[in-house]
Amino acid sequence: MVHIVGAGPGDPELITVKGQRYLQEADVVIYAGSLVNPALLDLCRQEAKIYNSAHMTLAEVVAVIAEAEQQEKMTVRLHTGDPAIYGAIQEQMDEFDKKGIAYDVTPGVSSFLATAAVLKQEYTLPGISQTVIVTRQEGRTPVPEREKLHSLAEHQATMCIFLSITMLDTVVRELIDGGYSEDTPIAIVQKATWPDQKIVRGTLADICAKLKAEPMDRTAMIVVGRCLDAVYEPSRLYAPEFSHMFRRASQ
Structure with a gap:
């Protein structure tokens, strides 16, 4: 299984709990080395194989993952922020689909x-x-x-x-x-x-x-x-004269 994980914006504590768990369990980690905080790699097991995708082509990334899949190993593809925004993950997922590689996506903090x-x-x-x-x-x-x-x-x-x-x-x-x-x-x-x-x-x-x-x-x-x-208008959400399903307006 491949887990595409959003690493968050930089602070290592801003990765999601699920993303942290996947990193801790991974056999193979391919991380976006030009942007991901390397402190996150401290979560990985000592025996995990770690690759920096900044030095890899798409074909090389997919080849590493395909080999890990053949060996029944779990891979984390670690992207910065949230991978759905300027993460170039669609082309990776398309390649996984072509090769029958199972994957999921864990969102991150953009x-x-x-x-x-x-x-x-x-x-x-x-x-x-x-x-x-x-x-x-x-x-x-x-x-x-x-x-x-x-x-x-x-x-x-x-x-x-x-x-x-x-x-x-x-x-x-x-x-x-x-x-x-x-x-x-x-x-x-x-x-x-x-x-x-x-x-x-x-x-x-x-x-x-x-x-x-x-x-x-x-x-x-x-x-x-x-x-x-801005000088802005206060939200109606907390206005005393504003009713909604959880609160009646004050008289």
Whole structure:
């Protein structure tokens, strides 16, 4: 059996209980070495075989797993964050299906959610935004025209932008061209929940200059939207005059 596991955003304690158990039981572990915190490997049994997929092709990953399956060994394919977002797991699962390899997926904590936690920020504030857009700037992986940042910016939603920090100038230009004003707040978080996490806040007008003074690498998450500095409407959930199935409104 192959278990595809989301490792969480970095803090080793943010892996799920199930993911932790699979790591502790695994005979073979293939981890995304460029992003996964290596401290998680301390959970593995001493005799477990560990592979760093940063140095492997898809065919090599599948070959290791196929061999483990033939030997009736249990494999953990360890991905950063939640593997469903920019995890490139679909092509792996398709190969497993072709080869008749049984697998399941254990979700993890995505870095865009860990970023909200370290910013102490709710992305969906009443009267400000009830939509969160998870996206990326086009790079070597193309983005459909309808999903380019300038198109998505028209919605004025909270936007969490992955894999784009090295193209920040382009990101800012696209967001402004799409409709965000230059005073729109933006926060950039590098390695959220890691010991060396870094946070820079600004506006679309000044964030590029701030990043030149405080450089960040490709593991940074970009968050943009009015939720970051909003005067918002309180939720109706806890309003005394608001009834719902568990509570009657006060008179």
